[in-house]
Amino acid sequence: MTTAVLSKLDLDDLVAGLPTKLLIGGRDADSAHRATFGVRNPATGETFINVADATETDAVAALDAAAAAQQSWSATPARERSVILRRAWELVVGRGEELALLMSLEMGKPLAESRSEVAYGAEFLRWFSEEATRIHGRYTHAPAGNGRILVTKQAVGPVLAITPWNFPLAMGTRKIAPALAAGCTMIVKPAEDTPLTLMVLGRIFVEAGLPGGVLSVLPTSNAAAISGALMADTRLRKVTFTGSTAVGKRLIAQSADLVLRTSMELGGNAPFIVFDDADIDDAVQGALAAKMRNGGQACTAANRILVANAVRAEFTTKLTEKISALAVGPGYEDGTRLGPLINERQLGAVAALVDDAVTHGATLLTGGHALGGAGYFYAPTVLTDIPSGARLLREEIFGPVAAITGFDTEDQAIASANDTEYGLAAYVYTRDVNRALRVSEALEAGLVGVNRGVVSDAAAPFGGLKQSGLGREGGHEGIEEYIETKYIALTNP
DSSP: OOOOBOSSSOHHHHHHTSOOSEEETTEEEOOTTOOEEEEEETTTTEEEEEEEOOOHHHHHHHHHHHHHHHHHHHHSOHHHHHHHHHHHHHHHHHTHHHHHHHHHHHTOOOHHHHHHHHHHHHHHHHHHHHHTTOOOOEEEEOTTSSOEEEEEEEEOOOEEEEOOSSSTTHHHHHHHHHHHHHTOOEEEEOOSSSOHHHHHHHHHHHHTTOOTTSEEEOOOSOHHHHHHHHHTSTTOOEEEEESOHHHHHHHHHHHGGGTOEEEEEOOOOEEEEEOTTSOHHHHHHHHHHHHHGGGGOSTTSEEEEEEETTTHHHHHHHHHHHHHTOOBSOTTBTTOSBOOOSSHHHHHHHHHHHHHHHHTTOEEEEOOSBOOSSSOOBOOEEEESOOTTOGGGTSOOOSSEEEEEEESSHHHHHHHHHOSSEESEEEEEOSOHHHHHHHHHHSOOSEEEESOSOOOOTTSOBOOEETTEESOBSHHHHGGGGEEEEEEEEOOO
């Protein structure tokens, strides 16, 4: 374990300055029932702050505010919406160290990764501040010559955003920024485990000049009650969710009653394919990033590492050496490369998957156990010779566990990679550009990294195929999720 705190900011001072109330109508508000819930530090397992616990009454109040602000916000000139988003970007960047330390405290990731998330999450604010002024329609002659076709774009309307705990800032800005740019009002329900970052972000938007009611932030310990109350109200027009496929399916079913627009970024089971012509050292570094970033707690994490048998021994040895050397500790301490898992439930889930694989005959090369003591730490782990019946080949591991299997031919690699109901991310390592393109096109995934272990970019569309979701976030495509297309038929002038 490491000991020295890297940041100059004092943790106690940071916590003392955090917001603890709901944000509704641009103002702080207590829960309707005056209830609160505790936020835990996953490195210690201890509650370090209590925040307001939103109820159904609070959700309706937030929707009241969103509905009241919707018309004026959608009518606000695009340039003004752009300026507010740009100001928010500047404020987030300016408070980057505070936000990074906060994410390391409430989520557990190493401070270096939190700083990277601040940069990545802030970039959605800048990107969509620029996209706000580029929402285009069209005007053209009807082919039959009997009139004109006018196509215009309009904001969808009030949106409910439900964000996950693993990327507390970026998963919020990736939804908030395009919604606001398009002219939608939004209610955000942050994850119960990590509500604080988005609670701070909500206040940053107030400081940036966002009108009251355009954005509300509702931390809660009862997500189903909040989403149920809002999704039963005809004033809500869209739901955007990032999280598990199981919860996403329930929300999709629930959205059918009012035919709500939905965007779903759900689970993954990413294959990481290393061909025999790959640069092995480069592939090892890519696998380390794709597997161990965020402690493996990412929907894009490499879940199944598929390595050509001709180079599997070399790759496995080198990757095991690097994973075994990772310094484990609280994310906010100097030198930490791997933080804790988010909570006790996740710690148990990861342990169960590893135990199941070993029971079925997998070979454990390093790790394979919880570290014990305070917090939710699991040892960085490498397994090889994974049998086909092991659960971790079918389920998201969401932890620091590298599962390596072999293949002999390109067709075998593709078939194994696609043998899943998920289709979010995939990774390919090869020196052959033709193979890279051929395999990338054959993979059933919404995003493919070629000789790269990290693929996310605010300027690129992010989303999955099959049971990994619906819709895209980021890129030019991201703002379309918050826009309705209207056709107006005109007579000939």
